[in-house]
Every structure is written in C-alpha cells, then in structure tokens.
Amino acid sequence: MDRLLKFAGLALGDVYLGNPLRDWLAALAIGLGTFAALLFLRRLLTQRARGFAGMELPQGVRLLLTLVGATKILPLFAVSLLVGAKYLDLGMRADQTTTAVIVIAVALQLGIWLNVAVRFYLDQHYSRSDDKNSQTMITIVRFVTSVAIWSLVVLLALDNLGFQVKALLTGLGIGGIAVALAVQNVLGDLLASLSIALDKPFGVGDALTLDTGYAGTVEAIGIRSTRLRSVTGEQIVLANAELVKARIRNYGRLEARRSVFRIGIAHGTGAAELAAIPDLIRVAVTAQKLTRFERAHLIGFSNTSIDFEAAYVVMSADYTVFLNVQQAVNLTLAAEFEERGIEFANLAPSAQIAHATATVPSVA
DSSP: OHHHHHHTTOOTTOEETTEEHHHHHHHHHHHHHHHHHHHHHHHHHHHHHHHTTTSOOOHHHHHHHHHHHTOOHHHHHHHHHHHHHTTSOOOHHHHHHHHHHHHHHHHHHHHHHHHHHHHHHHHHHHTTOOOTTHHHHHHHHHHHHHHHHHHHHHHHHHHHTTOOHHHHHHHHHHHHHHHHHHTHHHHHHHHHHHHHHHHOSOOTTOEEEETTSOEEEEEEEOSSEEEEEOTTSOEEEEEHHHHHHSOEEEGGGOSOEEEEEEEEEOTTOOHHHHHHHHHHHHHHHHTSTTEEEEEEEEEEEOSSOEEEEEEEEESOOOHHHHHHHHHHHHHHHHHHHHHHTOOBOOOTTSOSEEESSOOOOTTO
8 A cells, every 4th residue: 555655656644635645545445335335235135125025024124125125326325425524524614515415315315215115105005905096095195295205305405505494484485375376276176186085985986976967987086187987988077176066976886776666546446456556566576686675555646646655675786787677677567457457547747657766877
C-alpha cells in the first residue's frame, strides 16, 4: 500500500478536506465492506425466498422475504456511505448534506416497502375471498395508501432539504381548498368508490335497476365510475357519486322469488267448487319442484268476479326457473278448472290469472 501511494505521489498523512488520507481509506474500506455485506445478505435472503416458494410459511416470514425482494441497491449504498462517513470529520455542513441525501434515499426505500406491505396484506386477505368486490377494494385501497405514503415521503424529503414544511403545509391547505372546490366532482366520485367498496351494496356480476331508470349488469367498479352492461347490449357508465345517491334494486342478491296472484271466478259457481279452489291451488304449487306454498284464500266478491288470492315462493334466483314454475302452475290450474267446469270471470282488460308481484325486470 505504501509503495502504491508513493508511486501515486501520495502519503498516508496527507490531509484532504480536513481528514488524513489514512482516514479516507479507512472510511472507504468501511463503506465498501458494509455495502458488500448488505448485498450479500440481500442476495442470500432472496435465494432463500426462491427456495421457499410454494411452501406454507408464517405470514410474517413471507412478508419479510417479500420486503427483501423489494429492497433496492441505492438505499443500501446510501446506508453504507453513512456508515463510512461517520469515520470522518467532514464538518457540520457536509454532515448535514450527507445525512439529508441518505435520509431521502432511505425514505424512498421505506415508501417502497410500505407499498409492498400494503399490497401483500391485501392480496393475502382477498386472494381466497369469493367476494365480487375484492378487486375493487384492492384497487381503491392501493390507490389511497399509495397517495398517502408517497405524500409522507415527499414531505420527509423536503424537510431534510431545508424547506419549511409547516409553512408549505399551510400553503397547501389554503391551495387545497381551492383545488378541492375545482375538482369536487372527482373527489366525490373517489369517496363514493370507497363507500361502495366498504359497504358493498353490489358487486361485479349483479343485475341492478336504479330509480333513475338505468338497468344492467355490473361489469366493473372503478375509482371514478361504475360500468353496467344493459340487456340490449350497450355499456352504461355511471359516476359513483350518482350510484351512491340512487335507490338501487340488486337482483344479484336474490335467493328466492315470491309470486302473489289473484284468480277471478265467474258468479254462479257452486259453493262446493269454490271451497275446492284453495286446495287445487295448493296441489298445483306443491307439485312443482323448488316451491314453497304459502296461502290460498277466497278474499271477496266484486261485481264481475269471485276473487281468490294465493302466494308461493320459488326457491331459486334464476328468473327462467321462476317463469317455468309460474307457467306450470297456471297451466295446471287451467286444466283442473276446465275438468271441473269452473269458469273464469270475464275480465276483459286483464288476464284471467293476474300475478301481482311476479314480474321482474328483464335484467334479472
């Protein structure tokens, strides 16, 4: 080493920036050694993580291995530089500058780690979930947390660069009010998307009808808007804020469909035939699969008919299944009445068997 230094015209006692050359060399050796050790540790843990791929490990261990894989070289170099610089006396100003640069590099790495950790926990929590809103929740939470994390990183960097963060925050607060007023619709949609993700009033694949007249099946729920596919094929794009305010009928959450219907029987029908009608309705309903009979009664007399009302439940959300059961019940009753000579009342404006609540919008 001495011969090399003499060949270069240098001596260990030479002073550069207030520190002997030997101290500079020692600091360089410490910094390079620290950097090499950190790189070795990072490579070792990365190789271990690849070896553990597909194995069931505790969540904390998997998170640690994920964070190691997301570690960048620049922050490691910055930490090594800091360790080596501590061996030197560079003066207050140089120390502050070095520390600020290193803190910024470390803050960037912390921002990356926090984002990776949020993504890790979201994926772990929702990867095995059958909830249709999972992807929407992941997208929205990632966006919001990323904005919050990188905002803190920027503020930390500015503070270390000597900016007055308090004054900056005050100015941003005043300016933020003006910006919020200018983009209040966008912010409203963003907050509405959070409300949809947390409250989960509907999910992808659900059939909706809104009191505004729109109807369709949910294709995607975004940060600003939700997209529906109407029964006629076109795509309907609705702002999330509009959806939150609307009254929504979600046919995707149906577990069963209920039918309440009335039958008008002609005057002059005998008492025995009238007494048999409730039981005929019950038999016609229970003969069908997936049905639960509720009631059938003679409810009154009108000028044109003797009125019966009945109700039953079809234990299926499928609208086609519901229509098939309804049709079978109607045909069975028509056949039974014809065989017994029971006549329907002559109700010209409407059908002889009128279903009160069986009709469901076509999007279902």
